[in-house]
Structures are given as C-alpha cells and as structure tokens.
Amino acid sequence: MPAMNEDVTRQIEQFLYREARLLDERRFHEWLELLTDDVHYWMAGRTNRYPKRSKAIAILDPDRYVEDDTTREDELAILDEDKQTLSARVARLDTGMAWAEDPPSRTRHLVTNIEVEPGDAAHEVTVHSNFLAYRSRAETEQDFYVGARKDVLRRVAGAWKIAGRKIILDQNVLLAKNVSIFF
Amino acid sequence: MPCNWKFPAENFGGDSYHVQWSHLSAVTTNFSSGAATKPETTGSLVSPGNGHVLICFGPNDVADPPTPEILEYEKQIRPEVEKRLGPRLGRVNPIVGTAFPNFSMLRATSRTFRVWHPRGPDKTEVWSWVYTDKAAPPHVKEAIRLAGVRGFSPSGTFEQDDMDNWQECTRTCRGTVSRRMSVNTQMGLGHERFDDELGAWASDFRMSESNHRQFYGRWAQLMRADSWADLPRANGSGGNGHAGHE
Numbered sequence: 001m002p003a004m005n006e007d008v009t010r011q012i013e014q015f016l017y018r019e020a021r022l023l024d025e026r027r028f029h030e031w032l033e034l035l036t037d038d039v040h041y042w043m044a045g046r047t048n049r050y051p052k053r054s055k056a057i058a059i060l061d062p063d064r065y066v067e068d069d070t071t072r073e074d075e076l077a078i079l080d081e082d083k084q085t086l087s088a089r090v091a092r093l094d095t096g097m098a099w100a101e102d103p104p105s106r107t108r109h110l111v112t113n114i115e116v117e118p119g120d121a122a123h124e125v126t127v128h129s130n131f132l133a134y135r136s137r138a139e140t141e142q143d144f145y146v147g148a149r150k151d152v153l154r155r156v157a158g159a160w161k162i163a164g165r166k167i168i169l170d171q172n173v174l175l176a177k178n179v180s181i182f183f
Numbered sequence: 184m185p186c187n188w189k190f191p192a193e194n195f196g197g198d199s200y201h202v203q204w205s206h207l208s209a210v211t212t213n214f215s216s217g218a219a220t221k222p223e224t225t226g227s228l229v230s231p232g233n234g235h236v237l238i239c240f241g242p243n244d245v246a247d248p249p250t251p252e253i254l255e256y257e258k259q260i261r262p263e264v265e266k267r268l269g270p271r272l273g274r275v276n277p278i279v280g281t282a283f284p285n286f287s288m289l290r291a292t293s294r295t296f297r298v299w300h301p302r303g304p305d306k307t308e309v310w311s312w313v314y315t316d317k318a319a320p321p322h323v324k325e326a327i328r329l330a331g332v333r334g335f336s337p338s339g340t341f342e343q344d345d346m347d348n349w350q351e352c353t354r355t356c357r358g359t360v361s362r363r364m365s366v367n368t369q370m371g372l373g374h375e376r377f378d379d380e381l382g383a384w385a386s387d388f389r390m391s392e393s394n395h396r397q398f399y400g401r402w403a404q405l406m407r408a409d410s411w412a413d414l415p416r417a418n419g420s421g422g423n424g425h426a427g428h429e
Binding site for chain 1: 209308312337343346
C-alpha cells in the first residue's frame, strides 16, 4: 500500500468530521452539497453465516456457499440511494410532516479509524472509517448505530466530494425501530 | 419494534385513513403515486371473513410504485392479467392487506410481504420481503427492489413514519385512562354489507373501520374460545348467513 500524502489524509479527516457535524446540526442541504451527482449511497444488510470451515454445518456445495455476510448489491438493503433520492429524502424532512423526524432525533456521529488509500481513479481516494451514531428521540428513546464505512472521495473543482459510500452496520436484526437519520 | 404486533397487522389491513396525514410528506415528495390522497380515488375495505382484511381501490385506480419502468411494465402485462383474472379484475383491486393474523402484503408504492412476529409484550420483529414477477425483465425487478428499499423498509420514506405510529399507539393504550375504555372502531358502522359477488364483507366507502371490526372481532373470538371446537366459524361481525365459509 503506497503511503498517502499526510496533507491529503489530514484533509480527509477534517472533511469527515465536518460532514458529521453538518449531520448532527441537521444542515442537510449543506450535507447534500458534499455528495457528487453520481453518488451511490448504500447501507447493506447483514446475515448470520457460518464460516466455510465450521464443523457446525455440512455444506453440500462449497463452491456455491457464500461466506460474506453482507447483502449483495442486487439484494435488499437498508438504504440504496442516489443523489436524487437523497435529495427527495431531505425535501421530505422539510415538509413539516415527516413524523419519524418530527420532533427531530438528536444525533451524535463519532467517526474514527480513518484510513486513506489511493483510489481506483486519479483524483479519487478510498477511505475507511468506523462510526458510532447515537440517536436520542422524544423523552427516553435511544439507539446506537455502530459500523464501518468505505467511501470513495473525489476531488471536484478543488474540493473533496463523496462519490460512493458503503455502510456496514454491525447488527443482523436491526434493533432500532427505523433508520430515519443519515450516516 | 417497540409495538404490539396487532398494530402493523391492522394498519396493513384497514387503516386506509392514515395515509393522508401520516404519509403526506412522502406523497408530496413523489415516493408514491398519491392515489390514496386523491379525492377521486374509489375503493372499499373488503373482508372474506375469519379476520382476513384487504384495502382495495377501484378497478381503474393506479397505485403502483411511481417509477416509469414499473408503470410501463404494468401497462404491458395488463392484457394478460385481464385474461388470467377475468371479471374478478374489475371487481376487486387489492393494494394492501393482512392474512389473519400476522402476514401482510402490499402492492402500492412498494411490493412487499411481511410477517409481524410477536416477541413479547410490546415487541415485534419484522420479516420483510420484496416480491417481483419472475418473468419481469431485470430493469423492472431492479426498480421494484429499489421502490421497496426507499418506500417500505426500516429507512422507507413511508414506513419509518408508520413505526412511530405503531409505537405511539401501543404506548397510548398502556395509559391509565386508555385502559379504562374500549377501543373505538365505529367508523363507517352500518355502512358495510356482505357482497355476494365478492363473497366478502365490503364497506360502502374507502374510509371505514369495517376491517378493524373484522380483524379484532376474529381475534376476540380466538382469545375467548377454550378449544377449536368452541370457535365460531363465522367472521367477527356475526349473524350473516354467508360468513360461514372457510
């Protein structure tokens, strides 16, 4: 893995921290501006799977057995969005009738374990990070969304933008009643 | 979800009047066709008995997910659908419903099956599937998959608000004053009839609690009966000669 320029790593860290603050301050229109027009924003599901070597089960057809426990891109997901649908979700929040967020959730996004790697294209980097998003709502409701993100960040007209985000949540059965916040 | 399982089951089978208030935000931002909020939309709440409940639109009301690929596909297959279903197609256009007690289906806005698993007091675990026609081309299947994720899923622009309703309904029922009273499901009382052609109970108007009465009537029969032999075979409204079929 070639070492990344430290300036770039620092820029990406600050970018992700600022993004988290925009989400927590509910500045969703400014957040949308951080996304490229061709963004793919995806939160996969998780399944319970035995590893191939497990003695607990007999795998009849090892060639067909999938060890990866995240849902594939053509399967159901918790979120599978593009710029247009994310914008529509934000527009929905602005109607004053989006009841899952009215009164709004209080959120705190903690972003850690940031690793920056060269991307597949020039002007792009691949960024790994972990997150803990705490959501408190109404009087005593609370949820913890904990997971990892793999982002593609692209340099557009001198600024970093998110061109892709894959979000892996570390739960099989989603324990929160819904997902009405962004990550 | 922090709710009693009966709220989502009832919601999918009878709650035709929550859309206009609960879901207007998703309707006005184009996550659905908006048929439920249009005054000209017709329809009826239909129950064949034994607690099964369907919300139906009129035969020409379109409530498919508002994606061009899906609408175009539905138009293409319409002649075959008419051929296969025959005159039944003009009689009933179910868009959402519950097979008693906890299996629900949806055709409008998204295409999904649900099982509402009771997981103890005030706890429900949801299993959810998106279904498509096996014969549909890949781009139509993809459009239906995405309509499911974006409309009816944990993050669904419709369903995230439903979950709040189910949770708050459950909480409200736990209140000291609420527990002294019976639930009021009188909407449209006396404005339903047994439709011989349908072989089912049907409300006169598409806003009614006739299906709530069917659903909870059957549930109450089951809870009161000591054995299967004691269980009336008629549906919860009782007293109708047609309702004895299984």
